[in-house]
Amino acid sequence: MVYQGSTIGSVSASSNAPTVQVTFPNGGETIGGTSTTLTWTASDADGDTLTYDVQYSRDGGFSWATIAVDWPDKSYQIATYLLGSSTDGVLRVMATDGFNAVQDDSDAPFSVANSRPEVVISAGLGGVFVDTQLVFLDGMALDPEDGRLASTSLAWSSNRDGAFGFGENLEVVASTLTDGDHLVTLTATDSGSLTGSATEWIFINPTSDLDVDLSVASNQLATSTELTYTLTVTNNGPNGMSRVMASSTLPVGVTFVSAVADQGWCAEAGGAVSCEFGTLLNGSSTTATIVVNTPTPGTLSSTVVIAGDAPDSDESSNTATVQVSVVSANTVPIPSMSAWGLITLTALLGALAVWLANRRRTSLRA
Ligand SMILES: [Ca+2]
Numbered sequence: 001m002v003y004q005g006s007t008i009g010s011v012s013a014s015s016n017a018p019t020v021q022v023t024f025p026n027g028g029e030t031i032g033g034t035s036t037t038l039t040w041t042a043s044d045a046d047g048d049t050l051t052y053d054v055q056y057s058r059d060g061g062f063s064w065a066t067i068a069v070d071w072p073d074k075s076y077q078i079a080t081y082l083l084g085s086s087t088d089g090v091l092r093v094m095a096t097d098g099f100n101a102v103q104d105d106s107d108a109p110f111s112v113a114n115s116r117p118e119v120v121i122s123a124g125l126g127g128v129f130v131d132t133q134l135v136f137l138d139g140m141a142l143d144p145e146d147g148r149l150a151s152t153s154l155a156w157s158s159n160r161d162g163a164f165g166f167g168e169n170l171e172v173v174a175s176t177l178t179d180g181d182h183l184v185t186l187t188a189t190d191s192g193s194l195t196g197s198a199t200e201w202i203f204i205n206p207t208s209d210l211d212v213d214l215s216v217a218s219n220q221l222a223t224s225t226e227l228t229y230t231l232t233v234t235n236n237g238p239n240g241m242s243r244v245m246a247s248s249t250l251p252v253g254v255t256f257v258s259a260v261a262d263q264g265w266c267a268e269a270g271g272a273v274s275c276e277f278g279t280l281l282n283g284s285s286t287t288a289t290i291v292v293n294t295p296t297p298g299t300l301s302s303t304v305v306i307a308g309d310a311p312d313s314d315e316s317s318n319t320a321t322v323q324v325s326v327v328s329a330n331t332v333p334i335p336s337m338s339a340w341g342l343i344t345l346t347a348l349l350g351a352l353a354v355w356l357a358n359r360r361r362t363s364l365r366a
Pocket residue numbers: 014015016017018044045046047048097100
């Protein structure tokens with residue numbers, strides 16, 4: 001660009017246009033599986049850096065969806081379901097060196113297989129339901145080809161009682177279901193007869209016995225060291241339990257470091273640690289690790305209490321306590337020795353005393 005006789009800017013036109021050729025899919029293929037890598041070749045006689053725009057048509061080139069813009073590589077990996085099924089698919093790649101642009105299409109149509117619907121069940125479903133309580137079943141299905149599936153394509157069932165009915169929302173009276181654990185499944189069927197499903201546990205009039213254990217690696221610690229509590233919750237059944245929680249008040253004189261749950265979450269507020277573990281099926285257990293620091297000497301007593309979403313058949317096993325004594329770092333006693341250890345040590349000290357006495361006598365004589 002020239003202004004009043006001086007060059008104030010310039011763009012050099014690249015003399016050669018790049019070349020580009022689609023290599024996969026290039027016609028005749030059937031694309032399936034969860035992921036597909038689209039490929040092409042390209043070159044530029046000037047050695048310019050090339051970028052690519054990638055487009056896909058499900059209808060033989062009538063309409064186009066853009067997959068990537070200014071892409072720097074000669075391949076692009078995509079989840080197959082994002083393409084959408086087709087019997088007349090075309091891939092188009094446009095290459096540019098910043099000045100010249102060229103494009104190529106796959107040489108012949110290819111097919112993309114139908115993808116299954118994605119199904120979700122509302123997070124609020126998993127839980128305990130008693131007597132005449134209403135069980136609200138909520139879910140939906142999105143299909144890459146069909147979009148949001150109609151209620152008639154959504155079937156609810158349980159592993160205990162079989163089919164419940166159809167729809168995105170369904171209400172079932174708890175007392176009409178068999179007591180116990182139900183694995184509820186929502187199955188969605190698309191227009192190509194492919195199915196997708198999601199599952200969630202519900203517990204009808206459950207009976208269960210949760211159990212808690214609180215342990216530490218050592219019951220005696222020096223001041224200003226980290227103390228780790230391991231909290232284990234077990235469901236002894238016979239039914240599953242939802243919304244299993246634990247709460248513990250930290251002993252006076254410790255400082256909170258961390259609390260981590262294997263499933264669910266833990267949080268500390270105002271010297272109390274709360275954990276929520278979610279659902280525990282019959283016979284399963286889970287743990288949480290709570291770490292504190294021990295700045296002052298004393299006896300630390302920690303108690304944890306657990307509860308689920310329904311009454312427990314044995315409340316006595318829902319509490320656990322552990323005691324730890326913290327002593328000043330410089331008064332931690334020497335680790336205790338076995339009786340034989342003490343006898344051996346005494347014998348060695350005796351032998352040393354004799355040896356020293358003999359050595360002194362020898363040196364005096366010398
Ligand atoms: Ca060029």
